[in-house]
Amino acid sequence: MTEVKKTIEYINERIRSGDAVVVTAEEMVQIVKEKGSVKAAREVDVVTTGTFGAMCSSGAFLNFGHSDPPIKFGGGEIYLNDVPAYAGLAAVDTYIGATSMSVSRGMEYGGGHVIEDLVRGREVVLRGRGYSTDCYPRKEIETVITIEDLNQAILCSPRNAYQRYRAAANSRDETIYTYMGMLLPNFGNVTFSGAGVLSPLTKDPTYETIGIGTRIFLGGGKGYIFWEGTQHDPKRGLGTIAVVGDLKQMKPRYLRGCTIHRYGTSLYVGLGVPIPILNERIAQSAGLDETQIKTEVLDYGVPRRDRPVLREVSYAELRSGEIELAGKSVPVSPLGSFKLAREIALTLKEWIERGEFLLSQPLQRLPSDSVCRPMKQAEVTPLVRDVMTKEVITGRADYPIAEAAKILREKNIDHLPIVDEKGKLIGIVTSWDIATSIGTKKNRLSEVMTTRVITAHEDEPVDFVARTLEKHKISGVPVVNSGMEVKGILTSEDISRLLGRRKK
Amino acid sequence: MKRKVFIRYSSQKAEEPILASVIKESGLLVNILYANITGKGGEILISFDASEAEMDRILTLFREKGVEVWETERTIELDRELCFDCGACISVCPTKALRLNQDFSLELNEEKCICCEVCVSMCPVRALRISSKL
Numbered sequence: 001m002t003e004v005k006k007t008i009e010y011i012n013e014r015i016r017s018g019d020a021v022v023v024t025a026e027e028m029v030q031i032v033k034e035k036g037s038v039k040a041a042r043e044v045d046v047v048t049t050g051t052f053g054a055m056c057s058s059g060a061f062l063n064f065g066h067s068d069p070p071i072k073f074g075g076g077e078i079y080l081n082d083v084p085a086y087a088g089l090a091a092v093d094t095y096i097g098a099t100s101m102s103v104s105r106g107m108e109y110g111g112g113h114v115i116e117d118l119v120r121g122r123e124v125v126l127r128g129r130g131y132s133t134d135c136y137p138r139k140e141i142e143t144v145i146t147i148e149d150l151n152q153a154i155l156c157s158p159r160n161a162y163q164r165y166r167a168a169a170n171s172r173d174e175t176i177y178t179y180m181g182m183l184l185p186n187f188g189n190v191t192f193s194g195a196g197v198l199s200p201l202t203k204d205p206t207y208e209t210i211g212i213g214t215r216i217f218l219g220g221g222k223g224y225i226f227w228e229g230t231q232h233d234p235k236r237g238l239g240t241i242a243v244v245g246d247l248k249q250m251k252p253r254y255l256r257g258c259t260i261h262r263y264g265t266s267l268y269v270g271l272g273v274p275i276p277i278l279n280e281r282i283a284q285s286a287g288l289d290e291t292q293i294k295t296e297v298l299d300y301g302v303p304r305r306d307r308p309v310l311r312e313v314s315y316a317e318l319r320s321g322e323i324e325l326a327g328k329s330v331p332v333s334p335l336g337s338f339k340l341a342r343e344i345a346l347t348l349k350e351w352i353e354r355g356e357f358l359l360s361q362p363l364q365r366l367p368s369d370s371v372c373r374p375m376k377q378a379e380v381t382p383l384v385r386d387v388m389t390k391e392v393i394t395g396r397a398d399y400p401i402a403e404a405a406k407i408l409r410e411k412n413i414d415h416l417p418i419v420d421e422k423g424k425l426i427g428i429v430t431s432w433d434i435a436t437s438i439g440t441k442k443n444r445l446s447e448v449m450t451t452r453v454i455t456a457h458e459d460e461p462v463d464f465v466a467r468t469l470e471k472h473k474i475s476g477v478p479v480v481n482s483g484m485e486v487k488g489i490l491t492s493e494d495i496s497r498l499l500g501r502r503k504k
Numbered sequence: 505m506k507r508k509v510f511i512r513y514s515s516q517k518a519e520e521p522i523l524a525s526v527i528k529e530s531g532l533l534v535n536i537l538y539a540n541i542t543g544k545g546g547e548i549l550i551s552f553d554a555s556e557a558e559m560d561r562i563l564t565l566f567r568e569k570g571v572e573v574w575e576t577e578r579t580i581e582l583d584r585e586l587c588f589d590c591g592a593c594i595s596v597c598p599t600k601a602l603r604l605n606q607d608f609s610l611e612l613n614e615e616k617c618i619c620c621e622v623c624v625s626m627c628p629v630r631a632l633r634i635s636s637k638l
Contacts, residue, residue, distance in 0.1 A: 052588070054628065173514040173545065175572070181592050182626050186515055186544040189595035256588060258628035268588065268628070321594070321603070328544075333595035333626075337588045339608035452570040 002279035004041040008361045011045045011276050015355055020045040022352045024345040025198050032287025041283035046352055049203050050272040050344030051195035053336030054258055057159035058267040059097035060115055060247050063151040066092055072136035079127040080114045091136055098267035110265025113257030118147040120252045153247035155219055159229040161271050163201035163239040164295050167192035167318060169310060169325055172301035177262035181335060183300055187325050190297060190332045195341040196290045196315030200273035201239045203286045209276050211362030217272035217348045218243055220251030233372035272344040276359050290316035303464045384465055385458040387498050388479050388488035394419045397446035404445055405434050417478040417486050418449050424484045427451045455480045456490055466495050507559055508551045510620045512572040515545045522569045530562055538618045547598055549618050576621045579635045582612040586631035593623035593632060
């Protein structure tokens, strides 16, 4: 039982009469610290939150109205500024998702940018194709529209506002490009997402006040939570919300298309949830400071679903700009804007104080005990050790080239890993290296071998190695252990054989 | 023409005399503007005089030795109209020329900037640009 018991109707009465005490989640930290949660719960009616970050599961429903003669896009194709939009609805409805990418400009422009351009009132080229029916005879159309020309433009996103998010670093010896941005080699930097002290779901982690029908700040307008978000994972503190709102009321300041370098396009969304302080329990969680809000740093260098946890970290440490990782001080980047998150919490506070924004009673709370499960896969992910050739034929750097040519021919192979006297990998010779050495004065393998060898490890997924082969335009890799001893070899032929099996 | 080249080393490559070999092979007179190398890899920014053809050869020499390398040009400009102060760029900046100030606004310190251009691709809204003034 709680000492303080307020209701949303009571708080709304206070908002209407201009008496409600509204503070931002940042201000609440101080109030709870000074007065304790019971007193804070008595004095404060609403805590406002805010977040501004890239949310890939965002998009908008649009309705264009009918052309004359009419056309049915459903079952056909739709492009907005060359970005493919969903054509699996009725004649002139579509859904444009943030990560859809332009067929002409690729990652430079995507669905997120289309949404921003619409909100900015800019002209957008609509190009579509139908298959022609007796009632929808037209086959093609190209026209220019603005948001004003649309019957409805509804921002509707299945997953926004993660309660908190994992921070990212990279153990690999090369730069990688992820949805967490560019991650420098050997733990060269850390990136993180989430607004920490202002993060909406963090401030009511059991969703006592948040649920279906909760009115929120969305993209600069008013929106609603309509369901739990996809991948909602409350037991692990990773809740999410599905949100909806009128795109026509939104502002470009709070909806920005973006390109995550060498990853793809997305949409930065500004979102804020008001937390009614009904009791001291809610006051307590709404007053959590960033030292109390924790997350984990994960190694994105490991291309698996379950990435290794490098360390636990608080948002306060992340916010400081540097954290300790792998024995050194590593610079940290936020990916979301704390400045805009703060601006959103302040805007929502003003709306409520002015009586322009009343709280809504959720029709149903978000689930707090469900779990997010992984994909059911028909076959287990094959690892390098399952597919590689284990009996590797190796050579030595001092072999004559002719001898290597003989080995490759007799054994019908294309790759000869070169090892030193201890069996450690020091290079590789391919049939190409040998072919191109003909007619030169080179005699020994040491003169033709590649010393910068791209390798794989036994416990890596084959799909990852397939990407490595493609990236470096090579046809095989020696498989080594941590001591650089050759344990096997994996070639594109081995991988094609596996893919052939998969398709059966 | 004065050119600037940024070289990034992996940990394996940090132990090899790559810059020295390239200097020897190309006969280049190199000025090191910035360097940060540890056993875990690192980066070097160099400048030198070279023609377009020479430049290609030098970049190829570096690439053959297995390091990431690119030519950097001009200066970096921060477009305040586009920037929304996320700070994604700050952790990839090798000289801490980019930072969030007290009110969480992004600041670019042009004096510290060595124009390695890494921040340009990190920015999600292309608010960091290579300036055309040379």
